[in-house]
Amino acid sequence: MRFAARLFLTFSILTTYYLLLTTAAYADGEFETNYNITYQVEPAGPTNVTQAILLKNKTVNYYADKFELKIGSTKVENVKALDSVGPLEVDVKFERNITTITVKFNQRVIGIDKELPWTLSYTSNELTTKSGQIWEVSIPRIASIADIGTYDVKVQVPATFGPIAFAVPGPKTSHKDITVQEFTFDKSQLSQTGIALSFGEKQIFTFILDYYLENNNLTPRLSQITLPPDNNYQRVILEKINPPPQNVIVDRDGNFQAQYKLPPKQQLDVEVSGAVEVRSFPTRNIYQPLTEEEKNLYTQPQRYWETDNGFIRDKASELKTADKIYEFVTNFLSYSQERLSREDITRKGAASAIITPGDSVCMEFTDLFIAIARAAGIPTREVQGYAYTQNERLRPLSLALTSGDILHAWPEYWDDNSGWIQIDPTWGSTSGGLDYFKKLDFNHITFIQRGTSSTEPYPAGAYKRQEDQGKKSVFVSFSEEVPRVFENIELAISTPDKIIAGIPLKVRTKVENLGNASIFGTTLEISSENLTATHPTALDLGILPPNSSRVTDFGFQAGHLLTRTQGKLTLTAADERVEKTVEIIPIYYLFVTPNFVLGLSLSAGIIILGFLLYIRFHTPKVKNPQI
Numbered sequence: 001m002r003f004a005a006r007l008f009l010t011f012s013i014l015t016t017y018y019l020l021l022t023t024a025a026y027a028d029g030e031f032e033t034n035y036n037i038t039y040q041v042e043p044a045g046p047t048n049v050t051q052a053i054l055l056k057n058k059t060v061n062y063y064a065d066k067f068e069l070k071i072g073s074t075k076v077e078n079v080k081a082l083d084s085v086g087p088l089e090v091d092v093k094f095e096r097n098i099t100t101i102t103v104k105f106n107q108r109v110i111g112i113d114k115e116l117p118w119t120l121s122y123t124s125n126e127l128t129t130k131s132g133q134i135w136e137v138s139i140p141r142i143a144s145i146a147d148i149g150t151y152d153v154k155v156q157v158p159a160t161f162g163p164i165a166f167a168v169p170g171p172k173t174s175h176k177d178i179t180v181q182e183f184t185f186d187k188s189q190l191s192q193t194g195i196a197l198s199f200g201e202k203q204i205f206t207f208i209l210d211y212y213l214e215n216n217n218l219t220p221r222l223s224q225i226t227l228p229p230d231n232n233y234q235r236v237i238l239e240k241i242n243p244p245p246q247n248v249i250v251d252r253d254g255n256f257q258a259q260y261k262l263p264p265k266q267q268l269d270v271e272v273s274g275a276v277e278v279r280s281f282p283t284r285n286i287y288q289p290l291t292e293e294e295k296n297l298y299t300q301p302q303r304y305w306e307t308d309n310g311f312i313r314d315k316a317s318e319l320k321t322a323d324k325i326y327e328f329v330t331n332f333l334s335y336s337q338e339r340l341s342r343e344d345i346t347r348k349g350a351a352s353a354i355i356t357p358g359d360s361v362c363m364e365f366t367d368l369f370i371a372i373a374r375a376a377g378i379p380t381r382e383v384q385g386y387a388y389t390q391n392e393r394l395r396p397l398s399l400a401l402t403s404g405d406i407l408h409a410w411p412e413y414w415d416d417n418s419g420w421i422q423i424d425p426t427w428g429s430t431s432g433g434l435d436y437f438k439k440l441d442f443n444h445i446t447f448i449q450r451g452t453s454s455t456e457p458y459p460a461g462a463y464k465r466q467e468d469q470g471k472k473s474v475f476v477s478f479s480e481e482v483p484r485v486f487e488n489i490e491l492a493i494s495t496p497d498k499i500i501a502g503i504p505l506k507v508r509t510k511v512e513n514l515g516n517a518s519i520f521g522t523t524l525e526i527s528s529e530n531l532t533a534t535h536p537t538a539l540d541l542g543i544l545p546p547n548s549s550r551v552t553d554f555g556f557q558a559g560h561l562l563t564r565t566q567g568k569l570t571l572t573a574a575d576e577r578v579e580k581t582v583e584i585i586p587i588y589y590l591f592v593t594p595n596f597v598l599g600l601s602l603s604a605g606i607i608i609l610g611f612l613l614y615i616r617f618h619t620p621k622v623k624n625p626q627i
Contacts, residue, residue, distance in 0.1 A: 064108070204479040
């Protein structure tokens with residue numbers, strides 16, 4: 001008797017959007033499924049998904065009569081299915097945060113090479129989102145392609161979304177008309193990554209950050225707070241720092257440190273407000289190339305970055321490159337939503353993360369990437385900051401500085417051509433394989449960068465009174481436009497009005513940034529007339545943050561030893577210029593000036609008087625001889 005078996009084809013989508021997973025209900029090669037999928041995005045954001053599916057039987061004895069689709073962490077609407085006969089019976093259930101769609105076929109696919117074309121359609125409100133000025137379309141990768149023949153995807157978005165900022169992967173074809181932008185992809189592109197499309201040029205946020213400083217000592221103390229810095233991804237406009245700091249310095253990691261001198265037993269509240277313009281990939285390189293010493297510094301072990309761990313060393317030797325390390329971390333670690341419910345989310349570090357990979361949050365994803373990359377000789381550091389998310393299940397935040405402010409952590413690695421490149425293995429893991437390596441997004445704001453230390457400095461949100469630990473101190477919102485940027489450099493030269501020829505002269509200069517945005521790529525230069533420089537006369541200012549000042553000493557010497565004349569110093573930076581004229585006095589004036597003559601006369605008088613006194617009191621007396 002001929003054997004016949006019934007087979008349920010189960011296609012599970014267990015990632016955050018619509019990630020196809022084929023269960024092992026049958027042997028590979030028994031059925032082939034071909035997909036032609038269209039994602040049609042409406043102007044308001046809902047996405048209509050139409051899957052034209054062709055099921056092909058590759059066996060004699062098996063047939064399929066049902067189809068099951070599981071959609072994790074979301075609900076779908078308007079679910080319909082039909083074949084050439086008519087509508088198919090559809091059952092939709094939502095249990096334990098998973099939507100299960102079961103479709104019963106009208107006809108069985110019996111016989112080798114027999115085919116069943118049918119269509120499944122539904123609507124999703126999570127595939128397309130708008131954040132501020134940016135529209136994002138996110139379609140995760142195919143988890144299994146063993147029994148998929150063709151997998152062609154078409155994404156249609158309204159032309160009103162604006163210009164495309166990036167597409168990962170690059171589409172096979174793209175087309176735009178007056179109403180629609182269309183992009184196509186195929187199986188070869190989607191086996192390793194999902195589809196990420198962003199529309200818009202930049203994201204703009206405004207922020208208000210509250211800081212608290214306290215000096216409990218009996219002596220004055222210099223304290224500092226860390227401001228959001230400029231980097232390759234963001235430009236910061238500081239509209240107000242109240243009260244103003246004494247100075248803003250740039251530390252070795254590129255952080256902006258606002259300095260305050262606190263008297264004994266004094267408390268200080270500081271409010272910082274401004275805006276930040278964010279790009280999804282490096283649009284500039286404001287950093288100087290790393291020296292060999294700095295590269296070595298950023299590959300050293302630190303607390304939480306245990307590069308000497310055996311497992312970490314082995315993985316570094318095996319993986320070698322940043323992209324391979326990113327791929328390993330996103331697949332090896334699993335994000336723990338349960339851990340977020342704990343009162344204290346303790347940072348575990350890389351070595352502990354590999355012991356309990358299923359109990360990870362953003363700190364473990366970041367620390368493990370950094371540890372392996374450093375062990376592989378790749379300069380790497382940590383970024384902490386604000387990350388905007390509409391769905392924390394898909395793009396979670398888990399850096400709990402206090403109960404009031406929840407931030408995010410992600411790593412960055414050094415590239416000799418592009419500088420520091422930010423990536424997010426946490427979101428790469430939780431969003432169903434979306435690529436956060438080749439691009440980031442428009443929603444990450446850097447508060448601090450840590451590389452020379454794994455624990456300092458502290459970001460905004462960490463400076464609070466003990467009784468205010470549960471209150472928010474970080475406030476971020478979208479903005480439609482960047483505040484007006486103004487530059488205001490002030491230069492000053494400090495030197496005596498009169499100088500002596502031939503005697504070295506120290507010229508002190510000061511440059512201040514009184515504007516609201518950082519200045520970088522500017523050289524401070526000093527030139528002279530009738531003066532000879534004894535030290536270099538140009539200095540690369542690097543990054544000059546708002547409210548910062550830089551004091552630099554230059555060396556000069558006048559060569560006109562016997563001629564009274566004038567010298568002129570000219571200091572320039574950017575488009576600013578300041579001059580100072582000094583009087584050059586010949587060196588022989590040292591011997592003819594009234595002070596010199598008076599001093600010489602006094603010295604001579606003292607010498608003569610001393611000589612006379614010596615003669616008077618030390619001349620031997622002659623005694624008269626006795627007669």
